[in-house]
Amino acid sequence: MSALTVRSTERPLAEINITPLIDVMLALLLIFMISAPLLTGKIDLPAGGGEQPKRAASVELRIAADGQVLFNDVALSQLELEAQLLSWAARGENMPILQLQPDKATTHQRLVDVLSLARQSGMQGISVETPRR
Numbered sequence: 001m002s003a004l005t006v007r008s009t010e011r012p013l014a015e016i017n018i019t020p021l022i023d024v025m026l027a028l029l030l031i032f033m034i035s036a037p038l039l040t041g042k043i044d045l046p047a048g049g050g051e052q053p054k055r056a057a058s059v060e061l062r063i064a065a066d067g068q069v070l071f072n073d074v075a076l077s078q079l080e081l082e083a084q085l086l087s088w089a090a091r092g093e094n095m096p097i098l099q100l101q102p103d104k105a106t107t108h109q110r111l112v113d114v115l116s117l118a119r120q121s122g123m124q125g126i127s128v129e130t131p132r133r
Helices: 019-040 078-089 108-121
Strands: 058-063 069-071 074-076 097-102 126-128
Touching: 058 108, 074 078, 078 108, 097 108, 108 126
Parallel strands: 058 097, 097 126
Antiparallel strands: 058 069, 069 074
């Protein structure tokens, strides 16, 4: 027999194995049967109206492009800034959240210096507002 001869008794295997398909379908059926009762059940949530959490006051410090720190549009010296931060930190539970608002041209080092001073003073809630471009 030559290599080019095709036997008429050989035919291509064209059967599809449906066992994995049946396994997947049974698994999906099982998942839906279990999850359907859970989706129709109602969840009783507790009624609101409890004690509202107290919101801490916030104070805003702006840092100008030249590095000057402003509180209520009044420039603070380094000593005044330290004293003000210590007085806010001394409030304990009523300590305000410090919001720093640097100018676009403020150097990163000045912002880091003010952040470091605030942390050393005992301020815990500090946020930095990034300037928009």
